[in-house]
Amino acid sequence: MNIFQQLFKSMYSPKDISRFRFQGIGKTILFLFFLALISIIPASYYLTSFTNNAIEGVTKSLKEDLPSFTIQNGELSSDNKEPIEIEKDQYTFLFDSTGTVTEGDLDSNENMIALLKDRFVIVNAGSVQSSPYSMVSGLNVTNEDILDFVNSAESLKYIFIPVMIVVLYLTTSASLFLKVTIFALIGLLLANMLNRKLPYRQSWRITAYSITLSTIFLMLMGLFQIGIPGSFLLDWFVICIMLYLSIKEIPKRKAA
Structure with missing residues (x-):
């Protein structure tokens, strides 16, 4: 048999x-x-799909939907006065420099990428991965820096996903x-x-x-x-x- x-x-x-x-x-x-x-x-399927869509969606959001921002001294700062939530085909992109939304407020059953006041959060297939900005000592980046990084990640995904x-x-x-x-x-x-x-x-x-x-x-x-x-x-x-x-x-x- x-x-x-x-x-x-x-x-x-x-x-x-x-x-x-x-x-x-x-x-x-x-x-x-x-x-x-x-x-x-x-x-494996949802990881591949999520990564491909996330890179494309984050690039578009950084260029068109989000205000200028900086991440410095462990905090996200911008001139925006309220959270921005952008619905994509397979996930949601959340930007909140006001501190209104916390990690505990996120729905673990919804695919999401979130830039919160003090941390970066990815929610995918019920798994929540959170990284405080303060974890990287001396972190000082702008939306342009992140856009350059995401563009680099486009080519690295063929290594990262496998x-x-x-x-x-x-x-x-x-x-x-x-x-x-x-x-x-x-x-x-x-x-x-x-x-x-x-x-x-x-x-x-x-x-x-x-x-x-x-x-x-x-x-x-x-x-x-x-x-x-x-x-x-x-x-x-x-x-x-x-x-x-x-x-x-x-x-x-x-x-x-």
């Missing part, structure tokens, strides 16, 4: 998952790397391996409760395939940007159910 067939079977067949416990560990590890690759599709995707893939892979290691221990407890003989190495293999359904489901929800309340708990619940059903397919221990 090839890796694509295993992926398909793992989404609905506990019986097949239980059979995978006998396969080589190398094939199971390869499957996890493949699953990690699939799981980062939404984040590097970020590789980092995302490696961290996601590490997270999946850690998750499998933890749930494999839970698998041993379930095997004992169900009176099944299951060494840890086999539990680890079964667990690697039992996380497929929840991983693919959350990937699809992320791709279509559908928020799932308590997604963390749902993820763990589905894994436990698949793990339980798969272990249940293992023949019971013979009575002594």
